[in-house]
Amino acid sequence: MQVDELLKPFPIKEFHPFPRAMLGPGAHEMIGPEALKMGFKKTLVMTSGLRGTDIVHKIVESMKYHGLEVVVYDKVESNPKDYNVMDAVALYQQNNCDSFVSIGGGSSHDACKGARVSVAHDGRNVNEFEGFNKSENPQNPPHIAVSTTAGTGSETSWAYVITDTTTDPDNPHKYVAFDDASVTSLAVDDPVLYYDCPVDYTAQCGFDVLAHASEPYVSRLNFPPSLGNALYAIKLTNENLRPAVWNGQDLPGREGMMYAQYIAAQAFNSGGLGIIHSISHAVSAFYDTHHGLNNAIALPRVWAFNMPVVYERFADIAQVMGIDTHGMTTVQAAEAALAAAIRLLRDVGIPERFVDVTQDSYSKNRLGQGPTKYYEQHKRIVGDAADVDRITNHVLGDACTPGNPKECTFETVRPVVEHCMNGDLDDLLG
Ligand SMILES: [Fe+2]
Numbered sequence: 001m002q003v004d005e006l007l008k009p010f011p012i013k014e015f016h017p018f019p020r021a022m023l024g025p026g027a028h029e030m031i032g033p034e035a036l037k038m039g040f041k042k043t044l045v046m047t048s049g050l051r052g053t054d055i056v057h058k059i060v061e062s063m064k065y066h067g068l069e070v071v072v073y074d075k076v077e078s079n080p081k082d083y084n085v086m087d088a089v090a091l092y093q094q095n096n097c098d099s100f101v102s103i104g105g106g107s108s109h110d111a112c113k114g115a116r117v118s119v120a121h122d123g124r125n126v127n128e129f130e131g132f133n134k135s136e137n138p139q140n141p142p143h144i145a146v147s148t149t150a151g152t153g154s155e156t157s158w159a160y161v162i163t164d165t166t167t168d169p170d171n172p173h174k175y176v177a178f179d180d181a182s183v184t185s186l187a188v189d190d191p192v193l194y195y196d197c198p199v200d201y202t203a204q205c206g207f208d209v210l211a212h213a214s215e216p217y218v219s220r221l222n223f224p225p226s227l228g229n230a231l232y233a234i235k236l237t238n239e240n241l242r243p244a245v246w247n248g249q250d251l252p253g254r255e256g257m258m259y260a261q262y263i264a265a266q267a268f269n270s271g272g273l274g275i276i277h278s279i280s281h282a283v284s285a286f287y288d289t290h291h292g293l294n295n296a297i298a299l300p301r302v303w304a305f306n307m308p309v310v311y312e313r314f315a316d317i318a319q320v321m322g323i324d325t326h327g328m329t330t331v332q333a334a335e336a337a338l339a340a341a342i343r344l345l346r347d348v349g350i351p352e353r354f355v356d357v358t359q360d361s362y363s364k365n366r367l368g369q370g371p372t373k374y375y376e377q378h379k380r381i382v383g384d385a386a387d388v389d390r391i392t393n394h395v396l397g398d399a400c401t402p403g404n405p406k407e408c409t410f411e412t413v414r415p416v417v418e419h420c421m422n423g424d425l426d427d428l429l430g
Pocket of ligand 1: 152208211212277291
């Protein structure tokens, strides 16, 4: 049977916009001049603080040198919470700011995108904009997004992800908002800023890239403009993630991952995601674990789950992962891609099951300062039947799930979640 016959059709596709971008070593030096050109006068900088680095200090001082007034909100948490967004909105309004700069990974960019949307609606709560294109006023403040990780792609995508803490703490809700009005005004990707990214985050963010690239390549949206970018981003990740992790100051590795993350985000921006991301969102909703880590653990299981409906696509992935597929059947080539992903995961030292995740991988309110206030009572991942059930239910409600190539029901997805929790990756290998 043909792949297309098995996929639920999405007959009308939509191509979502990208912002301008400046990419390459030294690009962060352009933030001040570019902000001036865009008319910034008083800017709210949103960041997690990036403590242990001097990145925020240097960028803020550079902006001041160029004559800009700067206010800093440096309390964005990993898996940004609605209160982070609304605290930043209040600071923006109190100081009569006119523009935003976000510095960090996806958390800082996403919180900033949410804040811009809120500001454009007189400070209405960000949670009111969950869903697709919920902005009623697209005229929100300009935003320069400066990435310090190679993973998120948020600096160039139309998505932002927020944890809604107003819901029942026993049934937390993390959502994706897709909004063309949230697209930034300028993306800045400078691989030199990645030098300070810790080894574990570098690896985990790299698997966010592999998820961003592989999900649109097999998505039921099957959007041709995304397919080339998706494959090339997988190729770049396979070639560059190991060197970037093994030597944080390997410029070719860091620059390769910079392009991989940028290109992968542009692939999923219109090409869709799938249940790697849905599982990732669900686990961080309940446990506040790192998005890239969650993706890395989910990715091999979801590839194995989806493979029977898209063997040809996974055979393509094998080729760009450097496997000589001559003489292999399509199924053998697809399975070789899965084996290559598992090798990559092990080579960069990522935990293989959610129950193996150590306390260090749970998000902190500040680097090294304990759990966020919303998660103080939450325990480590247990992976028991109740845990698997509630995470499966969250997966089924996620905005990324409809793009998954294989039909998702509670009965089909639950074993995938169960395997993420407790299963042995070697079981997936033929
Ligand atoms: Fe992601």
